[in-house]
Amino acid sequence: MFVDDYNLAPPLVPAGRPQDLLEAGQALSASLSPLDNSVAVFVTSAHASKPSKRPPDEEQPVYFASLDAIPSSERRLFITDTLVIFAAFQNLLRTGKSKQPDWIQNDQTTAVMRKLSIDYVNFIKECWIHASSPAPRPEGPLQFSADHYRSLYTCFSLFVVLYLAEPGYDEAPVGDDLMEWLNIHFIEPSTEEGDHLSSLKMPWEDESFWPYLTRATLRGLSKASVFFFKTLSEHPSLDLRHLSDKVAAIISSQPRLQNFSAEKDFASASRRWKDKVKAIRVEMEQIPEADRFDEFDNWWDRLSDIVGILEGRGEIVERVCAELGADWKEVCAAWGVFVEPRLRRQELPDILERILETLPPDPTNFEDMVHTALLFGKAGEAVAHAAQLDRWLSAHLADIMQPLGLLDGQIHDGISARDEHVLSYAEYLHSDPALWRITVEYMYSCGDVGKERGDEVLIRVPLRLRDATQPTEDGQIRAGNVVGVLKDVNQTCFDYQREAARRTVCRIAAQNFVRGKEYGLAVTYCCSAEDWQGLGRVVDCLLDEYVASGKSQCPSTFAQYASDIAPSLQNLDPQHASSQGVFIHRLMFAVRYSNFQQLRTKHDQLQNAALDLVAMFRDDVAPKSWWAVLLCDAVDLLQYPTMLLFSPSGAAELLNKLEEIFTRSAQGSGADYLDILTRTIRGGGHKEALERLKTVRLALARYFARSAMLSG
Template sequence: MALIPAQSPAPPAPSPRPPRSTAPLKESRRLIADAYTIFASLQRIVAQYEQSAQSLFGVAGGGVPPPEQVQYYARVCRLYSDALVKQLPLIKNDSALSASAKSKSLAHHAAMHNVLALAEILYFPTDGRGEGLVAEELLDWVNTIDRAPSTEEGNELLSLASPWDSPAFFPYLTRCLIRGHLSSASALLSLLVNQHPSPYLQSLASDLVGLIETCPRSTAYRTENAFASAMRSWKSTHLLPTSRRIEAGFDGGQGSDDPVLGGPDNEDELLTYEQSFRSLLAIFSGSEDDVLEASSDWREALSAFGLWVAPTSLHRTDLPAIVSRITSSLHPVDQSLSDEVAQSRLLEGDVSGVIKSLVEGGFGWLATHLADLLSHLHLQAFDLPPPRPATASAPEDEEEELGLRDHLLIDYADRLTVDPGLWRVSCEYYASCSAGVKKGRERARELIGGLELEGPGDVDLQGEAKDVGKEAEGMDVEGSTPDGGEEKENVPASTSKRSKRVDELLLVCSALDLDDEFVDICQRYSDKVVEDQKRGEKRFGEAVAYAVRAGDGRRVARIAEMVGEEYVNKDQSAFVKAVDSLPTSLLRPASFANDDAELPSTLNSPSAFSLSHLPSHTFDSLRPILSHLSFLARYRDFMALYAVPNQRREAAELLVLLLTSGIAPRKWWPVMLLDSVPLLETSPPLITLAETFELLRILEDILAPIASSSPLSDVFGSLDLLGRLTEQGKQEKAGKKKEEDEAERLKRAVGQMEVVRGALARHLAVCSCLE
């Protein structure tokens, strides 16, 4: 595949990597966001291709990608170019920029676009092969980046009564031929044919107009062979006869017989005209020396060479030698212009030199994205350095050697970190380093670890790059965005806004397989939310959700304890509110799905925070601990059922189920037994005889260890929760807060259990009589 220009015979040894640039990026957030979206999509396209190539060709893959894959890269290259073009009107309309700043910025973006357009022609041709003629593409590129000759000059000539008398007439005409503007050249020559009084000049101009009108262009032919045949026919039937006739007229002194230019007084003028026509005819004939001499710079000379000197034979592989020949003699490259140096090195096939020139010229954005694109062609310049064996002078922990692409990605991402709102973009570039490169992921870890969990608003990458994906039908150009494409269930606006940064951090960690950072962020944020709760802002739902994502059972258990403390330290309504804030998916496991259908609609109110919109980490390992949360939900259901008079029986069944199934923690048993007293004293009975015996068993299980101790002590802490709950009620009635000692609290709790015992005994007697 003749896609990549051949190297010159003895190219200079390329630098292994460009010098590190410390200059800030000159590009706007909009361009950075657009490029990030395209870049992220390209990485996915490459990953899919590499995976399929490895399955077909083994670990080494398929080497140089096939034409259809190169066509994908060509579309990405055009998207980068379009992103640059979109910046131009934004810069022009930016009132914050001075005139000089606008001019510099426009020139900067135009220079990057010009290099990228040339790279697309050379390395990412539309057909994916690049084996055809390249002359017309180079000519279009030159005419796009440097429009010449100007339209103003042409209009000025046309406005003259006798434009051929202007010293700019033939230079302008020559420039039109060199640039391939044949219709403009024909229009100027037609002025001579139709308006000049000299029949001799009219004849010369008419012959050249005939050559222009019959000259074939490769763009008019479907195949290279058809164009070559047409060019041979044109030369044999038009160019050679016309050249011979004109040369014969020059040599035979035909001009001296002209009634206008003949005679000794007009000899100098006649010679000037003849010399101008000789130069034009030499261009038509493809004289290399005349074409190069008539060109104003090396780029124009290269395009003219392809148009007139080698129209049927100039291919991409021929360019390095031709560019070297042109720039080494008549038209050297201006070394002070980094973009021109980069263009010449692109044409020479010196990829390392291209990247070095761009970095040194302050085109870091372009250097990074162009290097990434070119690296997917498996060019030698991007081969990773071989690993160095560990020695006494070079230990294993010494900084690793980076390939050209990896070096640029890390350098670009480093400079993006100056803007805190672009941290996600930095992470994407860090993580896109080669698989064996550790430095990129280490930088991503450092960056994520140093970010605040609730920081200022970041760049809205979807909003910044909203137009990029619309221009590439059939190709995935939707970048990695923080929303993840999933709906968020029942997330209040305040909570969503507050947790946006941490959610984005977790999504990035999940996408980059940063498991340790994922867990650490979840743990830190859960702790932060707990601290907020201590200041009076109740965010139990967020706290437990992030603890679950971290797979941290200890934190989940601690938060469950805090929710229960709401009942003890405050009241039932505070407890219900706290439980309702927990994620529904944690509170109601699938085993209770059928029971939920029988509950009042008020019990199925959605939680304020859902787990569905973020990835979870080791969720299955938390199932035993999540039973604590399930108990809180079912106990909250009991309270709701008890509040409805005609559902007291359902409340009693649920209370007994919680006590006998092992779901309720032991310290809650006394509180729940005390809750059963009103249910035991109703008529008709709401609790069956068998259920009564179960409650008695549980009561004895609580009191037996206490009764057997001397002095009286709660060895297992079974009555601590009930003691504090009854103490709180006593303080509210007394209107004062006075701490009791442990013995007093235990004595009162035991007394409450005796009340339960009495109620159970009475209920047992009633049930026995009914039996």
């Protein structure tokens, strides 16, 4: 790929000369971040077998960019608040599917789905109003304009009108609902025009009078239409005065579906009303041509258009809308109110196809294309256009469309149409790592593929195990402060039953705790993850703390570290399978050895220290690799001047272990017994370790001699 395609800033090579990079034997590579959906672009060798012509020590920049703009504060508020509705909808689906096969067709279910969808609409409306506020914004300019949220508002509300009618009204005429939607979202005529005309003594003299009155009638704004028809009572033409009174009465008496309990009554009333409109048409035709004008306009033609609309003449509706600068949406809504008052939702595609022949939608306007697809009943196309407008819109529309059976049920590469759009939105959320809770909630609603992606997000959440607000002297944290992110990630795994991901997170946490020398927490999380090999590594690191301190001086830090892991031992069963038992025994040794080191520092506990040392050998707790260290630790106890701390059998146990070490070392197995002791001897090897063990043999010999003398 050419450098220019990346549009890097600052550029690596002069503009228009991408070949310079190739001539230097270099190319560009990119790598996706495991934390979010950002990308790093950097220079690599164009040919692995050929070295680059650039100096090896030359600094090369790394370019970082996000595939999506990170949500700003107001966008994040929009995301988090609508998540509540999404979660409620998912809960509805989970509980509904467990009841009966046809749960989705239940009126109660439909009512809840409609209510939640209206919640989306209302919240988008609030965001639109907030974004439209001219008040200063301390957080800076909006990431998405007020017009953007207005587009979301119009699209989602139209979806509710067309696909989530009130229970029992899905087969009812749709004209009034469409007109109400149009008047809410695309206000025409404007309030300013009405205020201006109402302030005039003779408003018909204004050039905007008849267009305003025509559009008010077309939009079903009966109060405004009647008001301005009544202003014509002062018009010089007696014919217009007479007709305006009748037209005003006709408009105010137009039947509305919501005023009837049965559709047949509405249909009957509509026919009678149309007969009255025809009577006005007959009366108008009787007016002579010469009387159809005033000093400003041909009032008869203007009134004829209005009467033609009331008559339901489709060609007049289309022509008038075109003259007024209206688009196909206005024609469609007026068609359902005047031309075909009993127009049903499933009949809209046929009507729309005719309308779009003369007033096509704007293919560059994604909002307009969403409206068109929804009215055509093409839910898949509507969601595809919605994705280009805002992935939030496509995800939440698809989420509701799927249980309604509106989307293609076919699954491609393990992903349904609904999941494809929800996952796309989740990937957008992943641009901000702080939104990981929301990201995984959307991902986990998307089948096996989504769950796998959600797991990958969870195990890469920065755990932030150091509590910056409560620092300890060594910069570490204690068990009581392990809250926040790690706790939330664990809880999320429990909530979604993602046990494999939870164990992985626990293993990662344990590794972090080991680096911070929080061995107690590390052991806890290894056990929680059932990571027994990891547990063994933690114990090895803990024991290394003792080895690093040098010759058996019982460092206080080692004792503290070991005491931290003791509580974990109470919750473990050493009788488990051998693979697990090996590591638990290693943990048990670390705790027992720490206890021994603490006892040997107290004069009144030396007897117990000696007993504990022998018990570690007899109970087979001490690993062979540590026998030599324990025997060296026994020297001071063997040489205690005032009393014999070991029993004869205990001293014999120590001698047996010592002789085994010497014997095995002579047979070539010294590494199994001496490596750890060797590490405590600066610059020493197996030879030096055996020399040190000779002091143990000498101490034992003296001990047996003292014992014989005292017994004799």
